[in-house]
Amino acid sequence: MPRPIVVGLDGSRESLAAADWAAEEALLRGLPLRLVHAWEGLPSDAADLPELDAPRHWAWRILRTAMDRLHEKYPQVPLSGDQIARPAADALVTANAESELLVLGSRAFSGIGGFMAGSVASATVAHAERPVVLVRAGTTTEDERLPDAAGRPSAVTPHRAVVVGLDPANSCEELLAFAFECAALHTAPLHVLHTWQLPYMPAAAEAKARWALRGAATRRLDRVLGPWREKYPGVELHALTEEGRPAQRLLDVTKDADLLVVGRRMRPAGGLGAHTGPVAHAVVHHARCPVAVVPHP
Template sequence: MTRTITVGTDGSAESRAAAEWAAREAALRRLPVRLLHVWQPVPESMAKAPPLGAETHRYWTERIPREAAEGLGLRHPGVEVTVEQRAGAPAEVLLDAARDAELLVLGSRALSGLTGFLIGSVGQAVVARAEVPVVLVRAGEQAADEHLEDPAGIPSAATGFRPVVLGLDTDSPDETVIAFAFEEARRRGATLTVVQGWNLPPYYASSLAAGVDLGEGLVREQAAALTGALLPWREKYPDVEVTEESRLGSPAGHLVDAARDASLVVVGRRVRRSPFGGHIGAVAHAVMHHATTPVAVVAHD
């Protein structure tokens, strides 16, 4: 079966932005886009009411993805766009569809009056359990947002892509997550900025009390660990320009800061096959809700 970039769509502004991002990504990957519209069957009691009858409900569930596909095809003529409709619980249907997808793309919307973005219960459930990369795209995200500014200060496709940002834990670097980030940077011809956040170890306070400052040594040690983890990947991807940022402090905070100038942020999520549901992880969760650029959450063992 041909792999696709699958988008969960419901006609909302965030799902439209997700579809547009997916089409641009599909052009880079030379893959088709599948617009997946999930509808829940109308309860029998509601189906008898003319305003919300089953036929009316079905009409709108068919119209939304059809019109979205037509518009997407016109704006991205080189990308094959298909439509699929399924009935059922949205999270379960999306997870099932993700099994034969290259990527699953979902939308997120800004929280009114607050800093951050709302993923929603369905989106969080999917991210926590999907075993393919899930990309979250905020409502209003546009192609120009991915590009550097020209001399006039205007984002332009002619100036190339903004950096791809990767959050890396050097204590447990995962090849799946790193490879995903390098591939995304390679496709875009973009710089890959690798961000490592770290905290002072418990023994640091006691060393200070003893009159020994280990600060500079720790900084060098952490920076060297980051360089060492990336060395084989630099050799594997010699055409990808890599910048390293090893910083003291919250990994999530540093990633959110770096995301402001990025085209895509990549974070990992460890797969926990448990009957009690999935787990996202504190760093991925924070980046999902606060980064202003698309966020790719890549599951790994």
């Protein structure tokens, strides 16, 4: 049975945008879509308390309204919905483990506040075993595509580029597999960005060192991408090696992107806590396009 695409709902504009994005992706991939609304609630022995009627009704309304709306817009997508009486982050991490990918709403340019923009999203991304995509409010089909010949938004023009940030020194199989598959499904160009930085040195040596470092970075990236070029010959691939800090360069490159893909290193069993990593943390809070965070060893 195929894994579904899962959406975390909280009734916000961000989570509704995430639901639309996820439905389009489910349609493209031929996968079912599952909506999840997590409500911790109270123990079962208090389930009949009158004071629970209002929050219970609101929780059901969030789920039912989203399901009705998506069923009308995407009747071809198999759709299901669940209310889960657990803390939101725990419920979403569990749902992620059973999904093809998890999609959450995320507020732009903010690291705090909001159900899906703050601690819940951060905890979910930091503990997820499978990819998580974060989508901004107001994201539309037209945003994912190039403007038409007159410069107007269009839902039928080619997709904008998928961008993936890559460090060839680390494991990147899962990251590249996700990025290439997205580019192939969307018939979009794929830009693979590897950054490098010039260490401190006398000014007289900088030009030669910069030339050498750029050449070495290009060769490393070409070696990693060689097998993927053969596996996905139909993907328009652009290998980019640029000087600078990874997060800032990724934000620069993705100003007009369809999707940004970054990795998150999973800590081994027994490691202390979980983390997102500085690059993923920065782009999740500041990128304008949807961001996919892909866990890898």
